Amino acid sequence: MSAETIKATPHDGAACTRCHKADTTHHIRSDKVCQSCFVQYVTTKAIKRMETYRIRGSSYNIPRKLLLPVSFGPSSASLLHILDQHIQGQYNRMNRASYELHVVHINVYVDPVDRKDADELLAKYKSRFPKHTYSIVNLGEALHLDGIDWKALDMEQPTEADRNTDRLLKLLASMSSATSRSDIASTLLARLLVDVANRNGCTGILFGDSTTRLAERTLTETAKGRGFSLPWQVSDGASPYGVDFHYPLRDVLKKEITSFSSLATPAIDGLILLREGSSLVSASSKLTTIDDLMVQYFESVEENYPSIVANVVRTSSKLQSLPNQDTQGCGLCGLPVAKDTDGIHGWGGDQNSDSRSAMEDSHHGILCYGCSRSINS
């Protein structure tokens, strides 16, 4: 994919359409530009976004603290690289920065070998970007979060004696499809990140999602019956969890960020695992997930119609959560569920109790439609 954008044009010899000095090596949409103008373009897109955020808790003297989760993929590594430079630039000019970063990696693998690899890789991040604080958290810790309704999940309340990992595996194993497993794992991951943010005094989370990723998410969540949650999944700003969600790379395409990650100086390639972190626990499964489908789909759309990708995100970002509603938190994802809209039954598309299996009827407690679908399939 990066080959497309890095398409070197040595015989072309045309000068960069932006600086008119260097030879062109990259594309910004239809413009041919040089490497340094390309790097500048991506950096500026991210910084400009950052500057539009009115980050809560910020005041003149006390820099606000933000959580930056790294998946070891190119997007989050690039974002850290850009923001590290941004912060350094602020120090150089004003001897202070307007924000600080806490970098976290959520360990989604249960194998001890994988965990050791993760520890080692995060140590590399630390030595490459030493200004920030770091932590590593296992996904299994999500099971001890307050507000998970075990009864709604048809599982017993976890005890201290339970090994988190076993429990996580048990929960995921109870689901019959790869899509459901990946859905629940990413749901738990999101809640865990909020918890990590709170524990570390962060007022917001900076996600590394590119335009393309946000477009994928728009359609993925729609396909999983989570359309109601889109205002909190693709828009910058307040989340129902009390911390703000920000997407500074929302104006950068996936192929652009991939190219960018290979150009950073000093290099950051060593910080990036080729496998994107998005496939999570289901990475071992041969089964395709809805997430996989959308990744493939938008890869091809991005190739020919990058502005359509951006327009999908612009469109879904216009959706607004309903104010002043009678809501209850979902027992799994924690998002507000409007009264009488919980579960996969009892709505227009499923009024008929005869078609339910006995297992599906046994649940009590509040689950949103999307969580309920994954738990029941």
Place this chain on the structure above:
Amino acid sequence: MARTLCATCKTARALIIRPKNHQKLCKACFIAVFEAEIHHTITTTSLFSPGDRIAIGASGGKDSTVLASVLKTLNERYNYGLNLILLSIDEGIKGYRDDSLETVKRNAVQYDMPLKIVGYDELYGWTMDQVVEVIGKKGNCTYCGVFRRQALDRGAKMLGIKHVVTGHNADDVAETILMNLLRGDLPRLARSTSIVTGDSTSDVRRSKPLKYAYEKEIVLYAHHKKLDYFTTECLYSPEAFRGSARSLIKNLERVRPSAILDVVRSGEDMAKLVPEEVTGISQCKSQKVSLSSADGEEEGSGGCGNTNGRDSGGEMADMEKKLQLDEEASSREVDVTSLASTADGQNHDRIASKSVGRKRDTSRKLVKQTLGTCKRCGYMSSQDICKACTLLEGLNKNRPKMEIVIDVEDEESSTLRRRMEGVTLAAG
């Protein structure tokens, strides 16, 4: 080999795996649950009242044939008290409708329902063959599309019927939802999710009782009930966005059978989250883009048979080009405005920062969309003369095709687009 028993009655042998949830059912239980679910849809949405005269838009295809069969069954079983009539449209293309209209005629006998076939000539004074004679093969799809969208409503009105039901199924609705996300068209997305369009004030309401029924189950039902329907390869190639959404839906269904229903549910939920001001913005910003190409077609409804040989990527490429021009224009504007607001010492909030460029040019053009009726034909329309009547005026003057797809960005063309938007809203 062990016999698998039906999950519902637990006595008969399971012969059918329900596409919707993979339940194993016997034939009788499948037919019962399929009908029961449509009965639920009808009762929980209070779709009909006793004494209603309902026109079933009948094409002879599987969807409308199943709809007619199920409605007849339920009407008798639950005493809906409905007066059901089959309503078919004849575009007047020699040979094209012959087989499907024969099917509908047989259905009328089989279901003991009155049948009314209305021709484009009756409705518009022109058959499609005559239109082609005047404007040539190229571009006649525009006419056929505009005419077809109004044909059922106009036909119903001729018969004094206030409610038309169509065979749109869950796959169609899900496809439309994804398509409108891809086209960036929230207002149309919102409209497409409701089971009924139009209200007591409209001349003719439209509804889709099969909204939650899977296409695969419709085929199964038709098969097991041995219904007489007309199978045909649709000659009409869907426009690029719809085609793209359609293959996505098929893939999603393969990965997770509930996905079609889940998309419909998401669409219903998202419809509530579309803010009013977005309807305005979208009308001026994204919709004008989609309008020129998609022509406001709401649901995949068969074609006119005159395949247009359109390059199926055309609409996406057109939209891509327009969006890129928009982006260039607005990035220039943002540069200016963000400078200004920083000088103010104002922090932009997230909405402002996102739409600085947009707001500037839409505030001027934003026009409240009000639904009225066409002065000429009385069909729902947001301006004086509806799109069909505008086309007819051109035809009747024997002029070649009116300029309806205009790419030049001027005030006049966007006004025209808004007019067209009004029409398509009415058609929804």
